[in-house]
Amino acid sequence: RLLEAWGDIDVIVNNVGVSAFKPLEESSLEEWDDIMxxxxxxxxxxxxxxxxxxxxxxxxxxxxxIINMASTRQSMSEAGTEAYSASKGAVDSLTHALMMSLAPLGITVNSVSPGWIETGDYDALSEADHSQHPSRRVGRVDDIARACIFIALPDNDFLNGENIVIDGGMTRKMIYI
Structure with missing residues (x-):
């Protein structure tokens, strides 16, 4: 309907994601299929x-x-996140495959991998929540939106097939216990 109404679409942000975090033994094949x-x-x-x-x-x-929402869970996980982690890894892989197919049409394809982005009550977060991030805060929706705006700029046609991690530095942080 959008193509009929507008004639064309210049920017698509594929922002979809569901999860069912639970122990592997308690998850079903149907849940796996639904999440994928x-x-x-x-x-x-x-x-x-x-x-x-x-x-x-x-x-x-x-x-x-085309901007696809992946997740930092594609490269780092916790137990019970198998389907979600695999699905977001698939989104990143699909991103670079699509980049190759769509390049002749002038369409760039990139993905963004958010880390912890609070979409609810940001004020309810604790100091410990914020301080574990090298950036000293949990992410906000606007952090992801600004990255998408940057990627979508017409002059940014050399950024192609990449996954941009936006997680306050968490995936680069060395953790020793």
Missing amino acids: SINVRPVYITSRKLAIHRRNMGGESHYGR
Whole structure:
């Protein structure tokens, strides 16, 4: 409907994700399938739809950006996060595969991997929550939005096939107990 109403889409942000964090032995194959289907399939569907649309427009190179939401859980996990972690790893892998397929159309494809981004009551977070991050705070939704705006800028066409981690430095932090 958007393509019919607007004629084209320049920027797509594939921001979808569900999880069911629970012990591996308690998770079901149906939950695995649901999480993979919800977290990965729409990225493929929207990207494919844009590719078909652009080819039907003549296939010439034209400004386009696809930004996929992955997660830091694709590279670091806790027990009970198997389906979510795998789905977000799939999103990152799909990102660089799509980059290769969509490059001739002028569409760049990148992913963003947020760490802990508080979407609820930020004021309810403790000092310990904030202080564990090298940036000394838990992330906010605006931190991710600003990265997406940057990626979407027309002049940023050399940023392609990358995953940008936005986690306050947590994945780079050495932790010894």
